[in-house]
Amino acid sequence: xxxxxxxxxxxxxxxxxxxxxxxxxxxxxxxxxxxxxxxxxxxxxxxxxxxxxxxxxxxxxxxxxxxxxxxxxxxxxxxxxxxxxxxxxxxxxxxxxxxxxxxxxxxxxxxxxxxxxxxxxxxxxxxxxxxxxxxxxxxxxxxxxxxxxxxxxxxxxxxxxxxxxxxxxxxxxxxxxxxxxxxxxxxxxxxxxxxxxxxxxxxxxxxxxxxxxxxxxxxxxxxxxxxxxxxxxxxxxxxxxxxxxxxxxxxxxxxxxxxxxxxxxxxxxxxxxxxxxxxxxxxxxxxxxxxxxxxxxxxxxxxxxxxxxxxxxxxxxxxxxxxxxxxxxxxxxxxxxxxxxxxxxxxxxxxxxxxxxxxxxxxxxxxxxxxxxxxxxxxxxxxxxxxxxxxxxxxxxxxxxxxx
Amino acid sequence: xxxxxxxxxxxxxxxxxxxxxxxxxxxxxxxxxxxxxxxxxxxxxxxxxxxxxxxxxxxxxxxxxxxxxxxxxxxxxxxxxxxxxxxxxxxxxxxxxxxx
Numbered sequence: 001x002x003x004x005x006x007x008x009x010x011x012x013x014x015x016x017x018x019x020x021x022x023x024x025x026x027x028x029x030x031x032x033x034x035x036x037x038x039x040x041x042x043x044x045x046x047x048x049x050x051x052x053x054x055x056x057x058x059x060x061x062x063x064x065x066x067x068x069x070x071x072x073x074x075x076x077x078x079x080x081x082x083x084x085x086x087x088x089x090x091x092x093x094x095x096x097x098x099x100x101x102x103x104x105x106x107x108x109x110x111x112x113x114x115x116x117x118x119x120x121x122x123x124x125x126x127x128x129x130x131x132x133x134x135x136x137x138x139x140x141x142x143x144x145x146x147x148x149x150x151x152x153x154x155x156x157x158x159x160x161x162x163x164x165x166x167x168x169x170x171x172x173x174x175x176x177x178x179x180x181x182x183x184x185x186x187x188x189x190x191x192x193x194x195x196x197x198x199x200x201x202x203x204x205x206x207x208x209x210x211x212x213x214x215x216x217x218x219x220x221x222x223x224x225x226x227x228x229x230x231x232x233x234x235x236x237x238x239x240x241x242x243x244x245x246x247x248x249x250x251x252x253x254x255x256x257x258x259x260x261x262x263x264x265x266x267x268x269x270x271x272x273x274x275x276x277x278x279x280x281x282x283x284x285x286x287x288x289x290x291x292x293x294x295x296x297x298x299x300x301x302x303x304x305x306x307x308x309x310x311x312x313x314x315x316x317x318x319x320x321x322x323x324x325x326x327x328x329x330x331x332x333x334x335x336x337x338x339x340x341x342x343x344x345x346x347x348x349x350x351x352x353x354x355x356x357x358x359x360x361x362x363x364x365x366x367x368x369x370x371x372x373x374x375x376x377x378x379x380x381x382x383x384x385x386x387x388x389x390x391x392x393x394x395x396x397x398x399x400x401x402x403x404x
Numbered sequence: 405x406x407x408x409x410x411x412x413x414x415x416x417x418x419x420x421x422x423x424x425x426x427x428x429x430x431x432x433x434x435x436x437x438x439x440x441x442x443x444x445x446x447x448x449x450x451x452x453x454x455x456x457x458x459x460x461x462x463x464x465x466x467x468x469x470x471x472x473x474x475x476x477x478x479x480x481x482x483x484x485x486x487x488x489x490x491x492x493x494x495x496x497x498x499x500x501x502x503x504x
Contacts, residue, residue: 114444114478116457153441157457161442161501164477172479 005034008051009130010215012058014102017109018165020062023127023155029065033058103128104219105165111180112163119154120183126151128215129208139190139202177220181229181284184212188233192240206237217271227275228285234268235291237261249390253300265295283319286311305335322351330361338368356385360395406467411440435472438501444478446485446497453486460498468495472502 009030016026033054047053110123118140125131125139137147157163168176191205213230220226242255272288290311297303312328325348333341342365345358352358363378379399386392440459447454468490475481478499485497 112478113455114457114482119457157442160438161444161499162475162477162481164479168479 005037006130008054009034010106010128011051011103012054013127014106015055016058016062018102018105019059020066021159021165023158025062025065026058027127029058029061030054032061101167103215104167107180107216107219108168108176109158109163109165111176111183112158113176113179114161114163115154115157117183117186119150119157120179121186122147122150123154124183124212125187125208129212131208139205177223177225180216181225184209184216185229185233185284187212188236192236206233206240209233210237224275224278224280225282225284227271228282228288231268231271231275231288232284232291234264234271235288235295238264238268238295244390247390249394251394252294257298260295265292268292269296281314281318283315286315286318290315303334305331309335322348322355323357326352326355326357326361333365333368338365341365342369354385356382356387356391356395358382359385360398363398436503438503440500442501444482444499446482446491446499447495448486448491453482453491455482459500460496462496465495 012030012033013026016029017023020026036057037050037054041047041050106128107124110127111120115123122136122140125136126133131139133148133151134144136151137144140147167173187205188209191203191207191209193202210230210233213226213233216223216226217230238261239252239255241261242257242259243250245256268288269292272285272292275285276289290308293304293308293311309328309331312324312331316324316328326345329341329344329348332344342362345362345365349358359378359382363375363382366372366375366378376399379395383392383395383399386395443457443459445456445458445460447456473481473484475484481499485491485499488497491497
């Protein structure tokens with residue numbers, strides 16, 4: 001029943017927001033409806049359509065509240081009209097299409113670009129994923145009062161600045177979809193970058209992001225990038241068990257591939273293919289295709305490096321960034337040899353001269369070429385720039401352990 | 405006149421008495437803006453409209469004008485602002501809701 005609740009919650013809240021325009025009222029009434037469900041369903045069994053049941057109870061509750069408080073005459077009017085138009089005391093909810101759209105409306109409103117990015121993230125977790133403010137605060141390492149304030153402020157801005165509760169019109173849709181996907185991917189990365197046991201709350205963000213990614217793929221079936229993002233997250237997540245050993249970071253090259261989640265990789269592969277068949281490749285689809293190449297290779301050396309290098313070339317075209325260029329250089333180095341990789345790297349150095357990754361990559365290429373002194377100097381540069389402790393230890397091991 | 409208040413000041417308990425008495429016949433239009441935390445700033449770069457949460461904080465530019473706009477929602481106000489020469493010319497429009 002708890003699982004059913006979580007799945008239905010966003011839907012109920014979204015519909016209530018559309019009907020009342022009041023986010024707090026919507027959340028409170030959804031909460032009340034779930035409390036009522038606990039009692040009634042235990043006695044009478046789970047209704048045939050739990051979502052419709054919950055929405056109806058929450059809506060009636062909202063109506064009662066608005067009546068009792070006798071505020072917001074306009075809001076009240078709207079709810080009454082809604083109710084009357086259905087006629088029967090037990091509304092049928094025959095038309096699910098409008099209600100399904102409510103969740104998508106909520107997605108776009110939570111991720112509206114006029115809200116600060118951190119507010120979009122918080123609101124998405126609170127309202128769509130149903131996390132408590134305390135859980136979100138712990139995941140982002142801020143005091144609960146700070147997070148509560150952030151959410152209150154975001155809701156206030158939505159109301160007072162007139163951020164519309166709707167699916168954006170066609171001319172705004174592409175950029176807004178990109179914005180929504182970016183929020184979900186940011187959530188995933190927040191979780192993914194936390195690998196220690198003490199960071200369990202943060203790693204839970206990966207599961208939340210994947211859940212949201214599944215919702216988005218359902219809600220936007222014609223958007224190949226939504227499929228691409230879901231596939232990408234599934235692929236990263238499938239490999240997560242192999243990423244650390246005894247609390248230490250293990251690079252993909254040395255990971256035990258039997259610890260990867262084969263079923264999840266297969267699911268993601270099918271998603272990538274489905275997305276790419278649409279013929280509208282985008283950054284998430286390309287990254288997912290790259291991740292799929294890695295995930296399906298039996299060993300590091302058996303990996304289809306020429307294909308990965310070509311995909312990074314494509315990614316550099318649609319979403320150029322220094323990090324993409326760096327990864328492209330690594331792939332070229334693997335496909336064509338360290339000299340080619342080093343040459344490619346030299347072309348991108350400027351933008352990344354303060355990144356430890358650049359120097360670490362250069363160090364590896366130099367070592368492969370037997371230029372030990374230069375390799376050691378490059379490792380020293382990388383160590384001077386690295387911030388994360390796990391990565392530092394990894395670099396130190398690489399620097400001293402030449403045979404590894 | 406541009407009305408400026410300390411950041412934390414809501415103005416709810418301000419005494420407008422003497423001001424209003426003197427202003428009679430002189431003030432021809434007035435509006436009270438909602439707090440800066442509800443502002444949205446619109447800029448453009450390379451043909452792309454950039455939004456940010458909060459007020460326009462640059463000090464290199466100055467306020468050059470104020471338009472009172474009736475818009476159905478924030479997206480409509482943003483669409484209008486993104487056509488303004490100030491935005492297209494490297495400046496910005498700060499959209500502020502008003503008290504109703």
